[in-house]
Amino acid sequence: MIQVGNITIRMNDDLKARVNQTLDAIGMNFNTYVTMASIQLVNQQRLPFDTSVRAAEPNEQTKRAMLEAEAKERGILPDDAATFNSAQDAITWLHNNHGRTGKTP
16 A cells, blocks of 8 residues: 655645646646656656746846947947056056955055
8 A cells, every 4th residue: 555645835825726727727636736747757857847047137237238338339339448458557547446456455
């Protein structure tokens, strides 16, 4: 005889209702669905559905910087980016324009 255990799942009430409505429409209950998904997970050794990470949406500051960079690249705006002939020139510029960087001596 196969031993059967209980599992408690916490789920948003709205999602629970929508899941049950969808499962009812195909003639399945939640317990059967979870059991089927679990069997597939074990058999396939992977999630039984495709997963992906949604690309993060850039915030407004990043969007503006991207638009500005593209406009400079296309010659719509003048490219006013600082350029340097050496690392020391860049460090000097940073100190003069943005204060000291890193640890204080």
